[in-house]
Amino acid sequence: MNPIVSGIMQVLTPTNFLFMLAGTVGGLIVGALPGLTATMATALIVPFTFTMPPLSGLATLGAIYMAAIYGGAFSAILVNAPGTPSSIGTCFDGYPMAKQGRGQEAIIAATISSVVGGLLGIIALALLAPPLAAVAIKFGPPEYFWVSIFGITIISTLSSKSALKGFIGGCLGILLSMIGISPVGGDVRFTFGISAMQGGIELICGLIGLFCIPEVLALIVQKAEDLERLKPKKVKGIIGTTTRQVLKQKVNLLRSGIIGTIVGIMPGAGGSIANLIAYNEAKRASKHPEKFGTGIIDGVIATETANNATVGGGLIPLLTLGIPGTPTAAVIYGALLIHGLRPGMELFTVHADITYGFIFSLLIATLMMLVVGLAVGTGLNELLSRLPVRILVPSIVFLSIIGSYAIRNNMADVFIMLAFGAVGYIIKQLEIDSGAVVLGLILGPLAEEGFVQSLLMSKALPVPWTIFFTRPLSILLIALSALSLFWPLISKLKAQRPGREEGFNV
Amino acid sequence: MRKISKVAILCLVIIMVTGTGVSTLASNKFPEKSVNYIICFNPGGESDITARLQHKYLEEALGQKVVIVYKIGGGGAIGWSELVRSKPDGYTISGDNLPHTIVQPLQRKDAGYTTEQLKRTYCFELTPNVLAVRQDSPFKTLEEFVEYAKKYPEAVTVGGSASWSAGHLATIELEHLADIKLTYIPFTGSGAAVPALLGGHVSALMTYTSMIGQHPEMRVLAVASDQRSPVCPDAPTFQECGYDLVEGCYRGVSVPPGTPDEIVNILAEAFDKVNRNPEFQSKMEELGYQMVYLGPEEYEKLVREKTVYYTELLRELDALAK
């Protein structure tokens, strides 16, 4: 029998479906709780997969991974706390939607887009894995540096109110990410002499602090009449209408899916960057970019499509080259090795049945997510909207504490989370975009590593610095960064030229 | 009033039910409860894979549950400084990597722990360093590699995992022994360095035997061990090529300072039993790990010897913390 068909047949057993369902539900919960990550969930499950046949084990792990990335959207939409770094951008429009009582709409949109994004990533994995992997290794340190610079330039579109302050926030984020051990040189720096700070700032703690705590404080001071906004409006047939609304945005879905897949392929980047780039591109391409950030469904669609597409994308370098693109992929890698499956072309030839079975199981898990996600999401939305604020507030704080502790089992992280909360509140008063700070926090380490490694690489060149500007891929990335940086200016010029609009007051 | 007291009683009951796990102090038979096994590195890495493979056998050997706890950060320092502050009762143990736990306290002003604080219990594996290049690399032998590096100082880039790791130290030692100048480029992990080699961004990798089994695209020029490795039997050792270079990453377990010797011995016996399990051994060797069987004293001795050696090496490089 054709190994692909036999692999697919092997997946179709009741036990495998049961495992995958459990994985989906578990992944969803873990993803929705900030601080519990897909990486931890999969690492916990790995020992149980030893006794399973390899395919069942992989299917379970894959289901957890897919569902956890999607589950992050719940907490992002409902309490403004991205459950995973992959859902940062979902906060921007998802939470305003929930505040307007459109939480259910946001959750449905997130679900449908996650499924579409997941499917796009899987299709790329099944059909294009080897050629795409060849592209992935073309990215060396200089390219990673320019990729992160490109990521930083998003700020000029993201913080459209004041790009200058956005970039200031970005610099602040980068500086904070430098605390701890330096990636090249291995020195301890900026720890104020506290040895517990050697661990640096865990991204999740920063996220919870920056996004979640200021919202809690806002809830505490808000007046009773404002609370009414949280009450959801019941709309009949909302699943159908929202689904149609989402599927109408074909370009947005496709673009975000491709962004997610490509960013997922690059080792080290992953969903946390993909969702922000997709958000940025959706905003740039939109006819009404000013509505982004106010609770527009397009934003949720872009981020959630992109982050689930990174799942398939991230598995491409893993399965073809044995290079895990994301931390969760690293755990799946460990599981593969333990089962005696060596990543590489062998997986697509000798073990083709297992590989294609695994890919097919991801497909099924994605569809399971649709059903489970809609049910759980609707329930959670109902529950949270009924919870009185006096219980909601301490509950969010409680979960923030558990989450920031659980991520590394470190009490110092909880204090750091709270410190970030205070910083988040202050910069909100100063009108600095906390999204920009987070972007700096994510991209800082990537940028530094690429930058210093490139410097080392070019030590023996006649003119060391030229390495940043001479490689073809780097030049392409520089052009993209320049375009992204000056986009607000370009779009202004474009708007003025036809003379239809009155022009902006500068 | 009555209502309130009812509620209060309920509260108490809940507190009592949920707050189980009150510790029993006297321990005449260790272990009486589950043992926490701290892993200081990311899931999916070598330390994690080893612990996951040990897990089942270790639970059998100890007769208790073993819970794997991740304390990641600072290149392992966060986990180790947590360990030395834990109760010395044997219920908290931690993976211990050499040279990390020797070099970090030497090189950092305050690593949060000292090398002597970790009470060595058992050392179970070694992954020797290997110098590897891409299959299509012009360097066919170590000799060619060294010759080229002599002609073009600093032009040969060697990737590896992190600064002051075994790979970094091995690169420095090779520079000394062969009198060449290389450029060492650290990556965030041994896995993260592989794409840089495959993409041609670095000329070679100073990696570990455990990576070779996974990546057939690499060709090993030499192994930094006193014996050839079963994962690359055709590759000579550095010693065979005339360079006395033996370097690698040892992994074992340690307990907090002040843990009673009886408990240390019980733990060491359990790990020894796991290590001698043929099923476990074959899995480990398949993945490129070299088994070692060092009990508490031998392990401690190894650490003392290595400490002297690394202190000297770091002093020469002017890298000791001031």
Place this chain on the structure above:
Amino acid sequence: MYNPDRTAAILMFVVVLIFTFQFSDIPSTYSRVFPKAVTWTLAILSAILLIQSWVTPRVAEYTDTRELKKVGLAIILMFGWIACIRFLGFYLASVVFFTLLMILVEPSLLKQNKLMASIFIAAVEIGAFYMVFTRALNVPLPRGIIFQ
């Protein structure tokens, strides 16, 4: 009233100083070169912002002082919560501060004799989460003296 631009610029200069003072502690150039570049960038951007704050001045209203007090109190309570885990144990500290935060949101709880009910809710919710996390999900939680 305050100028958010100017305040932001000044605060960022403080950040620049804090980081600049620590550069001399870093032994290797490779650990220094990138943070130095970013610190300089931040300093330049903040200087531009400072100039901008005079060229095109903007003002923001201070938040209501009563609100500020509430925010300050909330942050102190959260800090206390985390700090007390060490002494009271995770469960007890959480119940105490959960209840205190509830009272902060709705001070009327104290008057309406709803205090016991609130404590009850806190105890049950935290207990439930505690069980789910430690038993079902196998996630270790912070430890203290009384409840490990």
